[in-house]
Amino acid sequence: MVNSQFLLGEVNKLEEQIKLLIGLQDCDTRIGDIQTKKQEGPIKIERLTEELKILEDQLEDELNRLEGYKRDRRGAEQEIKELESRIEKSTIKLSNVKSNKEYTAALKEIGDVKREESLLEDRAIEIMEEIEELEAECSSSKAKKEELGEKVERDREEIAKELKALEEDLEILEKERTRFCRTIDEALLRRYDNLRKQKWGLAVSPVIKGVCQTCHMGIPPQKFNELIRGDGLMNCPNCLRIIYWGEDERFKVEAPSP
Numbered sequence: 001m002v003n004s005q006f007l008l009g010e011v012n013k014l015e016e017q018i019k020l021l022i023g024l025q026d027c028d029t030r031i032g033d034i035q036t037k038k039q040e041g042p043i044k045i046e047r048l049t050e051e052l053k054i055l056e057d058q059l060e061d062e063l064n065r066l067e068g069y070k071r072d073r074r075g076a077e078q079e080i081k082e083l084e085s086r087i088e089k090s091t092i093k094l095s096n097v098k099s100n101k102e103y104t105a106a107l108k109e110i111g112d113v114k115r116e117e118s119l120l121e122d123r124a125i126e127i128m129e130e131i132e133e134l135e136a137e138c139s140s141s142k143a144k145k146e147e148l149g150e151k152v153e154r155d156r157e158e159i160a161k162e163l164k165a166l167e168e169d170l171e172i173l174e175k176e177r178t179r180f181c182r183t184i185d186e187a188l189l190r191r192y193d194n195l196r197k198q199k200w201g202l203a204v205s206p207v208i209k210g211v212c213q214t215c216h217m218g219i220p221p222q223k224f225n226e227l228i229r230g231d232g233l234m235n236c237p238n239c240l241r242i243i244y245w246g247e248d249e250r251f252k253v254e255a256p257s258p
């Protein structure tokens with residue numbers, strides 16, 4: 001009688017410790033999720049800022065090219081003016097020629113200059129077309145840049161709010177964790193914390209239908225029976241995590257608060 005009473009006490013203690021471990025694991029998993037989430041916002045902003053920088057560089061490049069074409073256009077216009085005045089002078093010369101030879105030379109000169117002028121005019125038209133095309137590109141780039149710039153600002157504000165809310169949640173969970181740590185057996189807590197460090201944050205795993213739900217390996221039937229009986233705290237033979245019987249109604253209830 002005394003013996004079974006003692007055993008019952010042990011079993012209840014085990015049940016309580018497992019419940020606390022499940023609660024602590026749940027708490028730590030939520031802390032981990034929040035810490036991951038906290039990093040997402042700044043990463044997103046960094047990516048958007050890089051995108052914005054690329055757009056700004058592209059626009060700057062387009063504006064520089066546009067400036068270059070405009071210089072070329074002014075140059076071509078100036079040259080055309082000079083050629084026109086040369087044609088004018090040659091035409092005056094033509095009306096004052098004294099010999100056939102001079103006449104032929106003056107005609108040839110006018111012809112040469114007119115050909116040169118015609119080539120320059122073609123070039124000026126090409127430049128104008130380039131300018132029109134580039135101006136359209138610039139205004140589209142400007143619009144894109146402004147749109148993205150506004151998005152970055154909006155997201156930045158939103159993320160700052162999100163971060164604040166996450167910090168608040170984190171603070172609550174950290175307090176909850178401290179309370180769990182005070183309640184759980186010290187040696188068990190050390191075992192849990194060491195396992196958590198080695199096992200990417202997951203130290204406790206349910207076993208359902210004889211399969212560890214974290215490493216997905218089956219555990220030997222005899223071990224599974226021991227687990228169901230609740231003889232003592234057990235580890236998965238494969239991944240070494242602390243295991244409990246996941247189908248046990250007692251462990252399905254919401255994690256207890258410490």
Ligand SMILES: [Zn+2]
Nearest residue numbers: 212215236239
């Ligand atoms: Zn396992």
